[in-house]
Amino acid sequence: MTAALLDGLVAGLQLGLLALGLSLLHGLAGVLNLAHGSFAVVAAVVAANLADGAGAPIGLAALAGIAAAAALAVALDRTVLRAVDAAPPDARVLLSLLLTLGVAFVVDGLLGWRYPDVALSIRVGGGPVEVLGVPMRRGALVAAGVAAATTVALVALLRGTVRGLAVRSVVQDEVGARLVGVDPARVRTLVLGVGGALAGLVAVTAAMTGPVDVRAGLDLTVQALVVAVVGGLGSVTGALLAGVLLGVVQALAAHLLGSYLTTVVLLLAAAATVLLRPRGLLGGDAS
Amino acid sequence: MTVPLLRDDTTATRLRAALPVLATTLPLALVPLLLDGSRTFTGVATGILLLAGYAAGFNVLLGLSGQLFLAVGALGAVGGYATVLLADRGGLPLALALVVGTFGAAALGRLFSWAGVRRRLDALFTGVLTLAFALGLRSVLLARRELTGGEDGLPLAAVDGTWLDDPSAGYLVVLAAVTLVLAGHRVVVAGPAGWALRALRHDPEAAALAGVDVGAHRVAAGTVGGAVLGLVGGLQAIVDGRVAPQAYDLATVDVAALVVLAVGGLGLWAAPLLGAVALGLLDELVLRNLGPLRLAVEGAVLVVVFATARAGLGTLVRDAVGRALARRRSG
Numbered sequence: 001m002t003a004a005l006l007d008g009l010v011a012g013l014q015l016g017l018l019a020l021g022l023s024l025l026h027g028l029a030g031v032l033n034l035a036h037g038s039f040a041v042v043a044a045v046v047a048a049n050l051a052d053g054a055g056a057p058i059g060l061a062a063l064a065g066i067a068a069a070a071a072l073a074v075a076l077d078r079t080v081l082r083a084v085d086a087a088p089p090d091a092r093v094l095l096s097l098l099l100t101l102g103v104a105f106v107v108d109g110l111l112g113w114r115y116p117d118v119a120l121s122i123r124v125g126g127g128p129v130e131v132l133g134v135p136m137r138r139g140a141l142v143a144a145g146v147a148a149a150t151t152v153a154l155v156a157l158l159r160g161t162v163r164g165l166a167v168r169s170v171v172q173d174e175v176g177a178r179l180v181g182v183d184p185a186r187v188r189t190l191v192l193g194v195g196g197a198l199a200g201l202v203a204v205t206a207a208m209t210g211p212v213d214v215r216a217g218l219d220l221t222v223q224a225l226v227v228a229v230v231g232g233l234g235s236v237t238g239a240l241l242a243g244v245l246l247g248v249v250q251a252l253a254a255h256l257l258g259s260y261l262t263t264v265v266l267l268l269a270a271a272a273t274v275l276l277r278p279r280g281l282l283g284g285d286a287s
Numbered sequence: 288m289t290v291p292l293l294r295d296d297t298t299a300t301r302l303r304a305a306l307p308v309l310a311t312t313l314p315l316a317l318v319p320l321l322l323d324g325s326r327t328f329t330g331v332a333t334g335i336l337l338l339a340g341y342a343a344g345f346n347v348l349l350g351l352s353g354q355l356f357l358a359v360g361a362l363g364a365v366g367g368y369a370t371v372l373l374a375d376r377g378g379l380p381l382a383l384a385l386v387v388g389t390f391g392a393a394a395l396g397r398l399f400s401w402a403g404v405r406r407r408l409d410a411l412f413t414g415v416l417t418l419a420f421a422l423g424l425r426s427v428l429l430a431r432r433e434l435t436g437g438e439d440g441l442p443l444a445a446v447d448g449t450w451l452d453d454p455s456a457g458y459l460v461v462l463a464a465v466t467l468v469l470a471g472h473r474v475v476v477a478g479p480a481g482w483a484l485r486a487l488r489h490d491p492e493a494a495a496l497a498g499v500d501v502g503a504h505r506v507a508a509g510t511v512g513g514a515v516l517g518l519v520g521g522l523q524a525i526v527d528g529r530v531a532p533q534a535y536d537l538a539t540v541d542v543a544a545l546v547v548l549a550v551g552g553l554g555l556w557a558a559p560l561l562g563a564v565a566l567g568l569l570d571e572l573v574l575r576n577l578g579p580l581r582l583a584v585e586g587a588v589l590v591v592v593f594a595t596a597r598a599g600l601g602t603l604v605r606d607a608v609g610r611a612l613a614r615r616r617s618g
Binding site for chain 2: 026032080083087090091093094095097098099101102103104105106107108109110111112113116218222225226229233258260261263264267268270271274275278
């Protein structure tokens with residue numbers, strides 16, 4: 001049970017990071033990027049090709065993968081999401097869903113065609129480390145450490161820098177933010193880029209605990225969506241908290257019920273949140 | 288624009304609205320003859336009609352009432368699995384099993400719409416709720432192997448040795464169902480409900496202020512849309528002679544139905560048929576040989592169409608033709 005809890009914590013930190021970009025984007029611009037998981041997979045594929053194919057150091061390959069995911073997200077903002085900007089406000093949510101779903105299919109289809117057998121797997125050397133009496137793989141601990149450090153850095157950026165303040169101001173009140181000179185379009189580009197980078201980072205750290213292959217895009221998007229909805233769309237703290245909670249629930253359910261029903265448990269959590277408390281755990285909170 | 292209250296809104300008028308559907312689908316009954324009884328090509332033609340059926344159900348939900356259900360295939364699976372399980376294991380006559388499956392899917396569609404109305408959920412949350420159902424159902428179908436056959440699915444023994452074993456018969460049954468659905472679409476849209484749905488699709492708040500019961504119409508659309516999807520899913524199981532999870536997959540059914548409506552035009556009665564024929568022919572001639580690239584091509588179609596024409600290509604063409612005719616009349 002302790003092992004399941006610790007595994008859940010590791011997975012939860014990653015889930016929170018994965019959901020964070022998605023959640024922030026919705027809070028900022030009212031749009032949802034259903035290609036989020038596909039961008040994560042792009043990071044994994046780029047990193048795998050550089051590391052295995054070109055023999056690049058794994059750290060450099062991982063950074064390149066993360067940069068690729070961020071670049072794709074920015075490209076999405078500069079192209080496809082312009083059509084969403086032009087739509088009437090009440091049509092934007094649906095249009096963003098349809099357009100980003102299309103982008104997800106394009107990315108997944110191209111990756112499946114070009115790299116059908118590519119999977120990223122990062123082996124972290126050294127034996128297991130004992131945590132609370134439970135032997136944990138080093139890869140899992142490194143993944144958890146990277147996720148935790150990134151979370152702390154991100155929260156510090158959002159709270160302690162001018163850019164972070166600009167992001168929070170647009171989430172809270174776009175009109176007010178414009179009045180004080182903040183450009184919501186540039187903030188959205190920044191958030192998409194950061195969200196893409198975070199998705200890429202999650203794919204790279206997930207590869208330390210198990211292979212990430214080209215078919216993982218939809219699964220990652222769904223996981224991010226579930227966590228973002230449960231945490232409350234637009235809430236950074238909510239996404240991180242929901243990530244840890246659902247990570248633990250997922251690990252415990254896998255330990256007790258098996259993998260198929262684990263999925264059902266997660267999805268029931270999403271459905272229950274939508275029905276009982278659509279704003280999520282901390283929805284509406286931009287901090 | 289004609290004001291609906293002043294129109295000749297009689298039952299006869301509304302039934303006449305179904306005539307274009309009959310004029311379009313009746314000639315399609317000759318297709319098995321033209322295909323000379325070829326099982327392969329009749330199967331392809333039936334597949335196109337099934338796709339049109341799924342798109343027609345999705346059209347009621349998304350095109351007419353603006354509800355994004357990411358559970359098109361899943362609701363079809365409810366109809367399909369209910370048909371097979373009730374007919375083979377429950378001992379029900381096949382037609383009754385199909386009806387029960389259809390009602391089951393209708394009830395679920397009604398539930399999702401009702402939940403969306405009660406909780407005032409927008410397209411995003413309705414999409415998340417229905418996506419959660421679709422993925423959860425898939426997991427259950429795979430997990431409960433003893434009941435559902437898992438990934439292998441179940442055969443439908445009830446059709447063995449019956450007239451439904453003939454591919455042409457299956458084609459005609461599906462054609463009849465699609466005709467019924469499209470005719471119903473035309474008849475409803477020609478009446479007051481059609482105006483109400485158009486209004487709530489365009490501006491729900493204004494529609495409510497004008498006296499339209501937005502919630503009731505959305506729930507009704509959810510019920511009908513769910514029923515259509517369940518019916519098509521059941522028919523798919525009958526013509527295939529089996530049911531399996533991958534036949535109702537999100538990536539297979541929902542994507543295709545969305546592409547069909549993107550091409551055909553959201554809300555237009557002819558969109559499912561036109562879009563399904565276009566996609567079906569494209570699939571047979573080009574896409575089938577592309578492997579995973581097929582998904583990329585379909586995704587590209589979605590992006591290009593919805594980025595340039597929010598309501599689909601068919602609607603763009605219809606509006607352009609309407610403007611040209613209006614200019615000709617005034618000029």
